[in-house]
Amino acid sequence: MNSLFLSPEHVLQGGYFNSTLRKLQEPNTSIEPHNIMYPVFLLENEEAMQAVSSMPNVFRYGINKLIPALSELIEKGLKSILIFGIVETLPKDASGSSADSAENPVIKALPRLRETFPELVIACDVCLCPYTSHGHCGLLGDTGAIDHASSVTRIAEVALAYAKAGADIVAPSDMMDNRIKAIKDALVANKLQNRVSVLSYSCKFASSMYGPFRDTMKSSPMAGDRKCYQLPPGSAGLAARAAARDVAEGADFLMVKPGLPYLDIVRQTKDRYPHHPLFIYQVSGEYAMISRCGDDAEVRTTLMETLTCMRRAGADCIITYFAPLILNIIGNKQ
Numbered sequence: 271m272n273s274l275f276l277s278p279e280h281v282l283q284g285g286y287f288n289s290t291l292r293k294l295q296e297p298n299t300s301i302e303p304h305n306i307m308y309p310v311f312l313l314e315n316e317e318a319m320q321a322v323s324s325m326p327n328v329f330r331y332g333i334n335k336l337i338p339a340l341s342e343l344i345e346k347g348l349k350s351i352l353i354f355g356i357v358e359t360l361p362k363d364a365s366g367s368s369a370d371s372a373e374n375p376v377i378k379a380l381p382r383l384r385e386t387f388p389e390l391v392i393a394c395d396v397c398l399c400p401y402t403s404h405g406h407c408g409l410l411g412d413t414g415a416i417d418h419a420s421s422v423t424r425i426a427e428v429a430l431a432y433a434k435a436g437a438d439i440v441a442p443s444d445m446m447d448n449r450i451k452a453i454k455d456a457l458v459a460n461k462l463q464n465r466v467s468v469l470s471y472s473c474k475f476a477s478s479m480y481g482p483f484r485d486t487m488k489s490s491p492m493a494g495d496r497k498c499y500q501l502p503p504g505s506a507g508l509a510a511r512a513a514a515r516d517v518a519e520g521a522d523f524l525m526v527k528p529g530l531p532y533l534d535i536v537r538q539t540k541d542r543y544p545h546h547p548l549f550i551y552q553v554s555g556e557y558a559m560i561s562r563c564g565d566d567a568e569v570r571t572t573l574m575e576t577l578t579c580m581r582r583a584g585a586d587c588i589i590t591y592f593a594p595l596i597l598n599i600i601g602n603k604q
């Protein structure tokens with residue numbers, strides 16, 4: 271009777287009955303420190319430290335508070351960060367001039383971070399929205415629509431300024447067409463091409479899951495939305511073309527953002543570009559959801575399951591506000 275239901279070639283459970291065997295069944299899904307990048311919010315006021323109300327356990331730091339916080343995390347294994355500058359007193363204007371002025375918090379902090387943490391990989395988000403009066407990611411022309419040529423020129427200028435100040439990676443999140451080529455050209459013209467890489471937010475969707483981040487950064491557009499430059503959530507085709515374009519323009523690394531609802535795009539991108547390390551941005555809305563999914567233990571297991579699935583889908587590195595918690599979890603396991 272039993273044999274009717276147990277045809278040997280259909281028995282799978284013999285292959286995963288203990289944890290070592292289960293690990294073998296999950297290839298390339300381990301979470302090690304180099305698989306994690308930590309986004310940090312950097313304030314102008316060097317002594318400030320503010321909690322982010324919409325994101326539990328996330329803070330905005332002035333550089334003098336950020337350095338000790340990072341030291342602790344680096345001791346636990348942190349390998350890379352992604353910096354977002356926030357201006358509070360510096361002017362926001364039509365050209366986003368505070369993005370790369372001498373007073374910009376990122377420009378000021380980079381030499382100190384570089385010197386204090388020589389081994390840390392420092393990526394800088396490159397966008398105009400935190401610095402423009404209108405809050406759009408590019409510059410606007412007379413009609414109020416994005417002006418492509420001036421936007422790309424300005425984005426490349428800002429990326430170059432961060433590269434010169436000490437960034438290892440510049441990460442344009444603006445989604446203006448052709449910016450990767452403009453940035454690569456600027457790096458080559460300044461002989462920085464072999465010590466600065468470009469992480470393209472290649473497949474960045476116009477998602478509703480950026481809400482807590484925009485509160486934090488005060489970077490919502492004053493009017494309109496970003497649907498004319500970020501990708502429509504249902505479009506796998508545009509995501510494929512955007513990745514292809516960025517690869518052709520010389521992107522070193524690709525990204526899919528947000529993460530969890532877009533794992534099909536992660537797999538599609540990895541399959542087409544297996545030789546380009548692929549990042550996922552686990553965005554603020556994902557952070558908020560997982561943070562509230564249950565008690566501490568449930569948050570931890572849900573988080574680690576999510577990261578495992580992101581790795582399974584093809585992600586090499588996950589940009590996540592959970593980095594401090596992840597370092598604790600994987601540190602305790604080893």
Ligand SMILES: NCC(=O)CCC(=O)O
Pocket residue numbers: 395397443479480481482483484552553554555
């Ligand atoms: N350019 C960076 C983002 O838009 C981050 C979004 C998020 O964490 O919600």
Ligand SMILES: [Zn+2]
Pocket residue numbers: 397398399400406407443444
């Ligand atoms: Zn932006």
Ligand SMILES: [Zn+2]
Pocket residue numbers: 397443
């Ligand atoms: Zn953005």
